[in-house]
Amino acid sequence: MNLTIADVRLTPILVADPPLLNTQGVHQPYTPRLIVEVETADGVTGLGETYGDTKYLEPARPFARKLVGRQVTDLNGLFALADEVAVDRSRVSGQVDVGGLRGVQTADKLRLSVVSGFEVACLDALGKALGLPVHTLLGGKVRDTVEYSAYLFYKWAGHPAGVRAEKDDWGAAVDPAGVVEQARRFKETYGFTSFKLKGGVFPPDEEIAAVRALAEAFPGHPLRLDPNGAWSVETSLRVARELGDVLEYLEDPTLGTAGMAEVAARTRVPLATNMCVTTFAEIKEAFTNDAVQVVLSDHHYWGGLHNTRQLAAICRTFGVGVSMHSNTHLGISLAAMTHVASTVPDLHHACDSHYPWQSEDVLTERLTFEAGKVAVPDGPGLGVELDRTRLAELHRRWLDDDGSLRDRDDAAAMRVAEPGWTAPPVPRW
């Protein structure tokens, strides 16, 4: 068996995205992703997926060239290799990322997000070559299914008139009744029993009313609210007081570890984050100050599946819960999330996934949710197969784009409907 990497293919694509609202603005009609293929000398191909914006593509290209000639088994070597790749300083500022949704943005984190796509592709190739599923390569699954939560969004019925977009049939959700209706469809279609509402869109009282309406419609179901740091400490505490009896956790109510620690010290509602702990360097301060009770890992941010397991071990050591964050992603990443989640012993919260919002994919067969859970694939590698025709079509869309959609910009999408819109300064309320 020859496990030498003979070829690496990178295919940036644009995938349809509905008009989902967040505190920064609204999703653009198409969003970039990068599909990674690693091919061994024996002709075995492994698949990976990560962010596709220019700032990820730029380092991914030289990184891909460096991989040729190495072994797919050399996963630990990927990090040192990534350090050799230059990251344009203008792309990283050390502060919260441009989109304002993914926490700090450093060159290291950007490199890790690139590495994650290649690590998953190498694991997929290795698994296929050995005839073993990725979860076995990670030490073995401890569960056969992984539970996901319904990711509820305030949304418009459609993208603004005149904007080229794919249609969706979810309708609008801009008030409590719309949010409950969306949740009902999620539950009926996918069987989800936990619900997360993306907040920070409307004044807190409206979002409190939406969560109350969810609690009434779905009694006993775990509920979460995530305004992506849009609230002050005092507003966070007020929301925690008003919703404390129905929330599983509040996610990133306020920005920064110090603010989160202050909120955590004054409420019994657990705080979760995918913003103030998104790198290993941020763990010490957050955990020693008891700023967060649940970390939402994301194998893209953290540098892959092995790093996700290391993060879970650190969380376990500190008695901090672990779950998973999700951005717009396709089936390759959902499969990767499911494999790694299946190996984490104490995963006590349903993971996030945007997947139901993505009507397009590059797989021959989409992954499915049954009773809110994805069955852990047991076939070789990730257990998914690439649809090359679909990949080519979505790549063609990327090639045809004039550049305006190649870098996600929710504020720009909002300006189409509301000229003059800029992402609001935080705290917004």
Ligand SMILES: O=C([O-])C(=O)C[C@H](O)[C@@H](O)C(=O)[O-]
């Ligand atoms: O905090 C979160 O869960 C996210 O950042 C997930 C996504 O970025 C979500 O907010 C979005 O896409 O609008």
Ligand SMILES: [Mg+2]
């Ligand atoms: Mg979040």
